[in-house]
Amino acid sequence: MAVFLLFISAAIPLFLSFILFKLRKSRSRLPPGPLGLPIIGNLHQLDTSHPSNHLWQLSKRYGPLMFLRLGRVQTLVVSSAQMAKEVLKTNDAIFCSRPVFTGQQKITYGYKGLILTPYNDYWRETRKICTLHLFTTRRVLSFRDDREEEIFITINEIKSRIATSVSEVVVNLNETVMALTSRIICRMAFGKILGQETSRFHELLLECQAVLANFYFRDHFPLMGWVDHLNGSMARLEKNFNDMDVFYQELIDEHLNPKRPNKVQDDIVDILLQLKNDDSCTETSASAVVWAMTFLIKNPKALKRVQQEVRNAVGNKGKIDEEDLQNFVYLKAVIKESLRLCPVAPLLVPRETIDACILSGYKIPSKTLVYVNVWAIGRDPEYWDNPEEFHPERFIGSNIDYKGTDFELIPFGSGRRGCPGMSLGSITMELALSNLLYAFDWKLPHGMKSEDVDTITTPGIVLHKKNMLNLVPSYRNCKT
Template sequence: MDATEKVAYGFCFLLLALLPLIKLFKTRRGGNGGGMRLPPGPWRLPVVGNLHQVMMGGQLVHRTMADLARRLDDGAPLLSLRLGEVPVVVASSAAAAREIMSKHDAKFATRPWSPTVRVQMVDGEGLGFAPYGALWRQLRKITVVELLSARRVRSFRRVREEEVGRLVGAVAAAQPGEAVNVSERIAVLIADVAVRTIIGDRFERREEFLEAAAEWVKIMSGFSLGDLFPSSRLASFVSGTVRRAKANHRKNFELMDCALRQHEVRRTAATTGVADEEEDLIDVLLRIQKEGGLEVPLTMGIIKAVIRDLFGAGSETSANTLQWAMSELARNPRVMTKAQDELRGSLRGKRTVTEDDLAGLKYLKLVIKETLRLHPVVPLLLPRECQETCKVAGYDVPKGTTVLVNAWAICRDPRHWEDAETFEPERFEDSSIDSKGTDFEYIPFGAGRRMCPGMAFAHASMELALSSLLYHFDWELPGGIPPTNLDMAEEMGVTIRRKNDLYLTPIVRVPLQSA
């Protein structure tokens, strides 16, 4: 939250407290929740509820929620909060997460629609926020079978290898001893891979699209004042998020109209259909739309929403995971050396890393696995909404409650992880725990019906990029900074990212294959 928004929050709190809120006060005086056993929670203020504790505590939200849960009943599995007008329950244990995302998964399989989200859904619903139902099931099937299948991911190998080659070339071009902005280089790599796989190689308005997508991420990040007080026009006016969301939605859809027109022109001009291996994801969606036979027709609005969701989910998350991986390796030289020894011993002087080389890199995969444990980039996963009052961990969760799963707290829970705060990839060497949604102590991609379907897509890009950076270069912190002093400050958006860019000095060890 920036300084302007903090001022806006404070100003609005003052004004809201002066408004006639008798109805809201009556709602809040439910006491025992109508005879229900509600999860425990900290004390609340009138009107704002727990916002003063969650938003103004100086910590990021996932850390604050973890601290609040630890203070209650010796680590309560569920934490009950009220954020403005919004009732929220936070799961902070693996057992509670299992009940929400497995035992009662169907009851928590829809998403809450805040005013900001509602604006983004007006012309079509994508996979990320579509309510649980026929459209969502259809989009999920299309995504798993067509868009992000293992075969489809393999079809984009050329794109990934070309873009990683550009990344390595850009790093190698740095002057000897010059620090490189690793965060920026990684962000460019992942954005280019995403644009080429989703929209195609020749999108004429690429820069505008990236700017609009970045704005969308900012709008969807955090807790908007208007979303926390949806019944208050004053809160919506002071926040301005809905106005920004409307403008961004128009811009995004106008740019996607342009991309769709380009595809239609190319398809019409072709003498034969686009070969399967040449399809980008827009091509796939247009082909499915043309074939028809769907339970819910695939409108252009839905196609645009799916494109937006794919790009948002496929770029920010992978880029931030790679930045955290490089940060942890720079802070832990022993781990970096071990990963490099594996790479250089396996490749035996090859001039470049290809995806064929990745299968035997066991330790590199453990590095990524441990990075996702310590830095799950969507720390509270995406919110769910309780569609039917039910019991979780012995407590009643009322219908309509927004439910968050604190994956960050669960992945650092000392009850499941020895030396939980330590970066130690070896912990996974003899472990069967994985991120496929059955081990609830490790859920960086979520679990259940709403689990992220893009794991294979993300891992393909991350493994090739990380292995190439480690194979071709040794890395040092600039200015002789000791590894233990590396800045690891976080910043909260849709994902947890580094607050400050990561700068490292590369030393070429394996020259890149020349053109």
């Protein structure tokens, strides 16, 4: 018996050493990364409260290419501009697909969309529709009147509140800008403003984001799919899908109604019905405007400079039109700097490799999940001096832009899976922000200081400011 116990005591350490040796050997050609546990891999090491920031901190230790195992899902995290260029440009044909996940598959009717669809013939056909029919320069310009009218309505609503109030007016910019961009999107996509249905629309969008970002056990542990039913995740997903489906069907039925009044121009649903397709909306423009105003109110010198620019360029015209945007150099720098620090999607929509490849000397297996950490790239001291500071002047005289060719600034992605609506979002951001800065002087509510304004974020697909940005506007009479 004693001999047997002695044998076991010696065998166990040898067995464990053998397992560790095999694990290290199996990943010897993979990019470096934290050593995970059996079965769950590195899941226990992730901080879901701010994943992009947490992955950035890990990349400081393991490098710009970091390999993780999230259950059964092998994952690559890219955290530098150079490696992002290798993934999104040099090897774009290999890193061009999307992973198949439970939430995305359900919400998109089995990947009948564009952004989340794996790379296949259907995606190529859908991309062609967007390129030729939805997001052409001519189509984007055709909705100019809708965008300008909704922005001027918002400006006049704030003016009216100031004129009729006997006390200090505090504007919740989160809610104001969200309502504005929602109305713009709805007019372009649906041909109408939702009116009393606006709150329903917002709730559906927020819940949709939540179920898409949710953790589903079946995605990482195929034999544990039953847990998703037990904890209510599948019921929540099914409810959101059904609610969205009813919403879409109501819009489609309204557009197909032969008694519907004729319109001067087709909206996006009209176009898609003609092409037998569908589309969806996002709220990234609203988030970008709120972040820009957050940084400006914390940096009074930058706020003063950008207001001087838009006011001097436009004079006493009373409003800013889209043709004025080309004259705003510092405003564009402010937006770039805001997107650098708080990109609307801090982790780009994940990609998936369609074949194995070699990247920077490391072997990347087929069907590897790939996250490009735009949050980390925007803070890389190799490319940015004093990266944590808000300093729009860094872009003055610089050719760096966020259109997908400068990989140190890619908030909308790059390559064949880059955001197809980038030009539309860019115009909306610039027009909304410039008009808010042109028409009003902004200050903090009584008793608040600039350092009291935080930049705490909420976890999710889109990077939202957690706490509301409440500011006090005073109307600047531009007409003399």
